[in-house]
Amino acid sequence: MMFKKLIATLLIGLGLAGGAQAAGGGIEWDKFPREKMTDTAALQNGAKLFVNYCLNCHSAAFMRYNRLRDIGLTEAQIKGNLLFAGDKVGETMKVSLDPKQAKDWFGATPPDLTVIARSRADASKxxxxxxxxxxxxxxxRDETKATGWNNLAFPSVAMPHAMWELQGQRVAKFADEPDPHDHNKTVHVFKGYEQLTPGKLTPAQYDEAVADLVAYLQWMGEPAQGERFRLGVLVLLFLSVFTVFAWRLNASYWKDVK
Structure with missing residues (x-):
């Protein structure tokens, strides 16, 4: 049953990703700073951001709170800073939001985020x-949308901007320009943002916070990836040393053979 739920979640994520691309061709994706994956402080901050801003609507039904010990948090820190009232450290990251109400409010049930980072990959982007x-x-900001928000990477997304207080409110500026492939048509081109209200963080600080959150989401999709990488390096080092010994042993064994 758990495996079937995981597959269903992955398919939902893939479906939503396909919707994002189909919605408008999509913009080019920025590169996530991968050094965050080995930064324990970044992963811990990402876990805090996830609990404070994502876990209100999105669950992580295949991740237990006590697994956060793998990123350096103690059980006391998990209980004191990341657990909601009534939750236990051994429980999964579930939400109390009713799926039917969520669908009525947002037009779609918020997907589980346990494997969201793995399901959104695109070979071309x-x-x-x-x-x-x-x-x-x-x-x-886009007042034509039900939530009052829109997104360049996922046009007409049903999700509102959960972290708007940190980033502030802004509007996107567009201009109609000739289509380079057909001069009889025009295309809607993004020209930048206009800040309406400041956020609690500077733009650079907000980008850092998002990178921490994404690092946590990436880690959550495969918590053992760090250990797997470490073991892989050790295996390669062992094979390298073994190859040297095998080569010298082979040379010693055959040196008197004419």
């Missing part, structure tokens, strides 16, 4: 982390 890093930094 980049990794799922690149997509999420771009997506969380391209929200803008």
């Amino acid at each position: 980049g990794s799922g982390a690149d997509y999420l890093y771009t997506y969380m930094r391209t929200f803008y």
